[in-house]
Amino acid sequence: xxxxxxxxxxxxxxLVVENVLTDDELALAxxxxxxxxxxxxxxSREQRLDGNSPALEGTHGRGELTDLIHWDEPWxxxxxxxxxxxxxxxxxxxxxxxxxxxxHQMFLLWMDKGAGGFRFHGSSGxxxxxxxxxxxxxxxxxxxxxxxxxxxxxxxxxxxxLCVIPGSHKSNYPCPQEMRLYQxxxxxxxxxxxxxxxxxLFTEAVTHGTLPWTSDHxxxxxxxxxxxxxxxxxxxxxxxxxANERQRAVMEPPYHTRLNRPTLKE
Numbered sequence: 518x519x520x521x522x523x524x525x526x527x528x529x530x531x532l533v534v535e536n537v538l539t540d541d542e543l544a545l546a547x548x549x550x551x552x553x554x555x556x557x558x559x560x561s562r563e564q565r566l567d568g569n570s571p572a573l574e575g576t577h578g579r580g581e582l583t584d585l586i587h588w589d590e591p592w593x594x595x596x597x598x599x600x601x602x603x604x605x606x607x608x609x610x611x612x613x614x615x616x617x618x619x620x621h622q623m624f625l626l627w628m629d630k631g632a633g634g635f636r637f638h639g640s641s642g643x644x645x646x647x648x649x650x651x652x653x654x655x656x657x658x659x660x661x662x663x664x665x666x667x668x669x670x671x672x673x674x675x676x677x678x679l680c681v682i683p684g685s686h687k688s689n690y691p692c693p694q695e696m697r698l699y700q701x702x703x704x705x706x707x708x709x710x711x712x713x714x715x716x717x718l719f720t721e722a723v724t725h726g727t728l729p730w731t732s733d734h735x736x737x738x739x740x741x742x743x744x745x746x747x748x749x750x751x752x753x754x755x756x757x758x759x760a761n762e763r764q765r766a767v768m769e770p771p772y773h774t775r776l777n778r779p780t781l782k783e
């Protein structure tokens with residue numbers, strides 16, 4: 518992780534890493550999604566995430582697809598490779614410390630044209646969440662839950678999708694409710710643009726949400742949440758038999774690195 522990247526992540530609470538996936542990896546991942554899309558779930562109006570905000574309302578909800586790493590081969594392969602991707606490991610070593618682990622299993626969300634947004638949320642503000650935080654201590658950053666999001670399709674300016682309030686991971690005051698609903702202070706909200714194959718890294722402490730999707734092509738993003746090796750938000754998962762040494766290292770249950778926890782080198 519370069520000095521510039523450290524500065525930008527500390528400044529904004531997120532970072533885009535470009536060109537992580539190859540064209541072949543992207544093609545296989547998208548074909549795998551196409552073959553399994555009927556197993557996904559599109560949120561109903563009762564499951565809407567827009568907080569009843571007209572600014573975030575859509576004609577339908579977002580789609581969610583799970584079990585990507587448990588599909589039959591070869592469709593599972595690109596997603597299994599994402600779990601401990603060599604390009605991303607150095608970032609997580611810096612953000613979470615060596616011995617980091619997967620906390621929430623990977624899932625894919627997709628948004629077709631007209632899909633509604635997600636009210637803005639994050640753990641910054643007057644309360645301290647021991648699971649979702651950003652602090653800087655003794656010359657380095659420390660993060661709670663941290664999201665790694667691989668992009669399978671382009672996200673251009675005006676398309677909608679993921680937005681953040683840059684710097685909000687260090688905010689001391691509560692975010693105004695009208696801002697959470699995208700009804701006020703829009704000039705301080707940043708829609709993150711990226712290309713297929715890029716990866717977005719962000720701390721759960723930064724206030725973030727999604728705007729309704731307006732593009733004719735779908736948004737497809739995988740999300741996996743990581744945390745420090747001695748922490749857990751959800752229960753640990755059983756390590757599957759197919760996992761290789763690198764994948765097993767990030768699937769270990771929570772315990773401290775001083776207890777011979779496996780680590781991944783840069």
